[in-house]
Amino acid sequence: VSRTRDELLAVATEALAEIARGEGEAIAMEADSQLTRFANNTIHQNVAESSLQVRLRVIAEQRVGVAQVRGEGTGSLTGVAAAAEQARVLAGVSHPSPLPGPDHGDDALVAFSAATKGATPEQRADLAGTVVRAAERSGVLAYGSMKTTTTRTAIVNSSGVRRFAESTEADLITVIRGDDGAGYAARHAISVDDIDAAAAAAEAVDTCQRNQGAAPLEPGVYEVVLAPYAVVDLLDHLGWVGFNALAKQEHRSFMRLGERLMSESVTISDEPRDPGVFPYPFDYEGVSSRQVAFVANGVCAGFAYDTPTALSDGVESTGHSLPQPNTWGPYARHVVMREGVSSVDELIAGVKRGLYVTRLWYVRDVHPLRTIITGMTREGTFLIEDGKLAHPVRDLRFTQSIVDALADVRGVSRDRHLALGEDASAVLAPWLHLGRFAFTS
Amino acid sequence: MAEHSLYSRLVRDVAARALDTAAAAGAHYADCRVVNRTVQSLTVKNGEVLGVELSEDSGVGVRVIVDGAWGFAGVGRLDGASVDGAAQDAVRIARASARLLRDPVRLAPVTPAQGEYRTPVERDPFDVSLEDKMDVLLRTDAAMARVSGLRVRQGSLEFVKEERSFASSEGASLTQTIIESGGGIDATATSDSEVQTRSFPNSFGRHQVCGGWEAVLAMDLPGNGERIAEEAVALLTAAVCPEGRMTVILDGTQAALQVHESCGHPTELDRVLGFEAAFAGTSFLTPDLLGSFRYGSEQVTLTADATRPTGLGTFGWDDEGVPAQRTVLVDAGVFRGYMSSRETAAVLGTTSSGAMRADSWPRIPVIRMTNVNLEPGDSSLEEMIAGTERGVYLETNRSWSIDDRRLNFQFGTQNGWEIADGRRVRLVRNALYSGRTPEFWRSCDAVAGPDEWRMWGVVNCGKGEPPQAMHVGHGAAPCRFRDVHVEPAR
Numbered sequence: 029v030s031r032t033r034d035e036l037l038a039v040a041t042e043a044l045a046e047i048a049r050g051e052g053e054a055i056a057m058e059a060d061s062q063l064t065r066f067a068n069n070t071i072h073q074n075v076a077e078s079s080l081q082v083r084l085r086v087i088a089e090q091r092v093g094v095a096q097v098r099g100e101g102t103g104s105l106t107g108v109a110a111a112a113e114q115a116r117v118l119a120g121v122s123h124p125s126p127l128p129g130p131d132h133g134d135d136a137l138v139a140f141s142a143a144t145k146g147a148t149p150e151q152r153a154d155l156a157g158t159v160v161r162a163a164e165r166s167g168v169l170a171y172g173s174m175k176t177t178t179t180r181t182a183i184v185n186s187s188g189v190r191r192f193a194e195s196t197e198a199d200l201i202t203v204i205r206g207d208d209g210a211g212y213a214a215r216h217a218i219s220v221d222d223i224d225a226a227a228a229a230a231e232a233v234d235t236c237q238r239n240q241g242a243a244p245l246e247p248g249v250y251e252v253v254l255a256p257y258a259v260v261d262l263l264d265h266l267g268w269v270g271f272n273a274l275a276k277q278e279h280r281s282f283m284r285l286g287e288r289l290m291s292e293s294v295t296i297s298d299e300p301r302d303p304g305v306f307p308y309p310f311d312y313e314g315v316s317s318r319q320v321a322f323v324a325n326g327v328c329a330g331f332a333y334d335t336p337t338a339l340s341d342g343v344e345s346t347g348h349s350l351p352q353p354n355t356w357g358p359y360a361r362h363v364v365m366r367e368g369v370s371s372v373d374e375l376i377a378g379v380k381r382g383l384y385v386t387r388l389w390y391v392r393d394v395h396p397l398r399t400i401i402t403g404m405t406r407e408g409t410f411l412i413e414d415g416k417l418a419h420p421v422r423d424l425r426f427t428q429s430i431v432d433a434l435a436d437v438r439g440v441s442r443d444r445h446l447a448l449g450e451d452a453s454a455v456l457a458p459w460l461h462l463g464r465f466a467f468t469s
Numbered sequence: 470m471a472e473h474s475l476y477s478r479l480v481r482d483v484a485a486r487a488l489d490t491a492a493a494a495g496a497h498y499a500d501c502r503v504v505n506r507t508v509q510s511l512t513v514k515n516g517e518v519l520g521v522e523l524s525e526d527s528g529v530g531v532r533v534i535v536d537g538a539w540g541f542a543g544v545g546r547l548d549g550a551s552v553d554g555a556a557q558d559a560v561r562i563a564r565a566s567a568r569l570l571r572d573p574v575r576l577a578p579v580t581p582a583q584g585e586y587r588t589p590v591e592r593d594p595f596d597v598s599l600e601d602k603m604d605v606l607l608r609t610d611a612a613m614a615r616v617s618g619l620r621v622r623q624g625s626l627e628f629v630k631e632e633r634s635f636a637s638s639e640g641a642s643l644t645q646t647i648i649e650s651g652g653g654i655d656a657t658a659t660s661d662s663e664v665q666t667r668s669f670p671n672s673f674g675r676h677q678v679c680g681g682w683e684a685v686l687a688m689d690l691p692g693n694g695e696r697i698a699e700e701a702v703a704l705l706t707a708a709v710c711p712e713g714r715m716t717v718i719l720d721g722t723q724a725a726l727q728v729h730e731s732c733g734h735p736t737e738l739d740r741v742l743g744f745e746a747a748f749a750g751t752s753f754l755t756p757d758l759l760g761s762f763r764y765g766s767e768q769v770t771l772t773a774d775a776t777r778p779t780g781l782g783t784f785g786w787d788d789e790g791v792p793a794q795r796t797v798l799v800d801a802g803v804f805r806g807y808m809s810s811r812e813t814a815a816v817l818g819t820t821s822s823g824a825m826r827a828d829s830w831p832r833i834p835v836i837r838m839t840n841v842n843l844e845p846g847d848s849s850l851e852e853m854i855a856g857t858e859r860g861v862y863l864e865t866n867r868s869w870s871i872d873d874r875r876l877n878f879q880f881g882t883q884n885g886w887e888i889a890d891g892r893r894v895r896l897v898r899n900a901l902y903s904g905r906t907p908e909f910w911r912s913c914d915a916v917a918g919p920d921e922w923r924m925w926g927v928v929n930c931g932k933g934e935p936p937q938a939m940h941v942g943h944g945a946a947p948c949r950f951r952d953v954h955v956e957p958a959r
């Protein structure tokens with residue numbers, strides 16, 4: 029049985045009240061998650077989990093200690109304050125980041141759906157079944173997962189912060205495999221009722237059928253049209269290595285404020301209050317999350333901040349903190365790239381000879397300062413000849429600077445698609461026509 | 470002791486109740502894991518304690534087969550009503566799975582075991598004071614601080630104690646206490662055009678083993694701080710890595726990651742059978758290749774060995790109650806075996822290799838690496854360098870990527886040493902090497918011997934949905950490969 033707003037705030041408040049000295053912050057997070065996984069046209073894994081986690085940060089005498097407990101053992105969360113105090117005493121004197129005060133932000137705008145919260149295993153099996161039956165009708169095999177998640181978070185601190193949010197997410201991903209090639213599709217929504225499994229299945233089956241018998245292609249630099257599933261990886265990596273204020277402060281970020289490093293058609297921002305990217309009212313310090321423009325018309329415009337990085341730069345936190353203290357810095361979880369004016373067909377039509385890339389895989393930073401990443405294409409790479417998709421090609425490895433690629437944007441689609449980054453952050457991305465993308469093997 | 474006895478009785482009661490409730494609800498098979506995991510993490514950054522974090526994670530996971538289909542539920546409460554609820558949820562979920570069932574699950578047989586296992590340690594790290602632990606980090610930071618030109622100095626220690634109990638409706642009843650100790654440092658230097666990080670003993674924050682405080686002392690972090698800091702600064706102005714086809718010698722840490730990505734993952738039988746096709750991917754090592762496919766040269770023997778001391782994949786039994794064992798994956802270059810579960814082994818008509826592992830109580834066990842090892846050869850690093858006309862010696866991973874069938878890889882390393890005429894001639898930066906798995910391993914002509922062989926730990930192996938981060942081990946030594954494509958990042 030899930031806790032109400034008042035009950036979860038009470039859990040956090042009680043944990044905070046146990047602090048013997050100094051000030052503190054308590055985060056109570058209750059999560060219910062269910063995931064139905066299918067492979068070879070059958071459900072092969074089907075799981076559910078429910079847990080309560082309490083994290084307590086204690087600051088006193090210039091020492092900070094943290095304790096975290098997940099699970100309630102025999103029925104109560106005890107000892108978290110004592111553990112945090114034990115950690116604090118041993119931590120040594122430092123300059124702990126102060127706790128933020130209340131900013132009176134509105135907690136009402138949050139991605140929540142009662143339908144997702146109440147989703148049943150039978151519903152998830154039926155959605156998986158929709159995909160599987162579409163695959164069976166086409167004589168191919170379906171793989172994927174259908175997930176529903178409800179998360180309740182309460183944050184209180186000694187400075188008066190008191191926040192609560194309940195959010196939901198429903199995610200369907202599928203890979204459809206034929207004898208000699210595969211297709212991919214994914215749908216993400218606040219409400220499970222908005223997951224169009226039939227449309228996802230049709231998309232993946234269509235890509236799979238067109239992606240049979242891929243031919244080898246010589247590596248080299250090609251024009252590309254990247255689908256949103258691929259664009260999300262570029263934006264996600266920029267978030268970690270560039271838009272993060274700690275990366276700037278440690279001289280690891282490519283960003284140079286006020287300089288134009290990308291094409292004029294590139295505008296990237298974090299939109300925590302946009303209903304299209306799982307809106308969420310506050311960060312892990314209880315600070316209201318604000319819109320931040322990272323790149324405006326190709327010009328470096330701003331960074332995501334948490335309290336410690338904001339103090340260091342003499343600015344206000346933008347509400348992008350991960351649990352404090354940490355070594356990662358602030359992080360954007362609602363990234364949006366501005367749409368363009370072209371249809372996807374028009375983007376493809378603009379390519380004399382190049383590649384259409386459905387998605388990327390195992391993307392890793394090679395040189396963060398230069399935003400060089402490497403990875404593979406996966407489940408739908410097609411040669412474009414004379415403005416038309418010609419035939420599928422075998423998957424290729426790319427090694428490419430993201431900023432360099434976004435400095436030669438030749439078209440942006442007007443349609444966009446919601447996708448998830450590798451750590452499940454939301455990204456609303458268009459299709460992109462890029463002038464050059466380096467495929468290395 | 471009394472407290473521990475009470476907990477043990479609670480765990481037994483929870484397991485019995487979960488199995489009884491599952492059976493009453495219609496489960497043909499059920500197992501139950503009760504897990505309590507305690508973690509200490511200490512981090513020092515730029516001379517200041519960033520934080521000391523103590524965490525505890527406890528709960529129960531119930532896995533069932535009903536009508537030939539799987540169901541699982543995990544809950545973070547151990548009271549009777551919660552345990553009953555988890556068992557009943559697992560049964561309901563399994564019935565939902567059965568709506569979309571092709572073939573009923575079959576499990577390869579295992580003799581139900583009863584027993585206990587505990588990681589052998591010289592000194593339990595939880596008996597060492599936090600002051601002593603912090604002292605190691607602060608002395609290491611001071612050593613790094615002696616070098617000018619660093620932008621960021623960072624060090625961390627982590628200690629894990631996990632008590633996990635397993636019981637099954639077949640009669641298994643097992644209790645294990647796994648103890649891990651780990652630590653590491655990173656030194657980062659920056660210039661206008663470069664960011665260079667050196668890590669020790671390994672990248673990804675730390676090196677970790679199943680063992681006690683003695684493992685941290687053996688790393689000698691304070692004794693290596695200054696050297697690592699100097700190397701980070703030197704890399705800023707080092708020559709760019711040469712380009713072309715040449716000999717590559719990998720240090721033990723990079724060899725371990727090469728094994729992890731290009732041998733460990735493709736020999737997981739669930740990938741081969743398509744269970745991971747929508748996420749982690751599949752494998753080029755299909756069953757028709759067993760026993761005949763030349764995976765590597767005769768120098769290359771790879772094992773999955775959950776009995777090897779200090780490995781992060783060392784235990785008494787896996788999370789299906791299958792005993793720890795050694796499986797030969799590649800024997801003198803020939804592909805011989807898989808890591809498997811009871812379900813996947815039954816598909817091939819064999820028994821489980823004991824590789825089912827869950828990273829926590831609310832997650833199901835899936836096939837995971839135990840300790841996947843490149844067995845030692847008879848060479849040495851110095852012999853390999855002396856026998857190299859043109860090449861690079863590469864140390865410590867910086868970037869890693871491989872395709873979803875585990876064939877096409879590219880790795881980058883923090884340090885590179887250019888080799889000419891049998892000698893290291895200069896430090897080089899931003900090195901990348903790439904290739905295809907079988908061709909690469911077939912080009913292996915030397916592996917260092919037992920004196921240079923060491924068990925390394927990887928603490929961030931991702932797999933499964935919901936995602937799980939597993940701790941796995943890799944025994945490896947420096948090894949040499951001929952005619953490999955090398956280039957600088959640009």
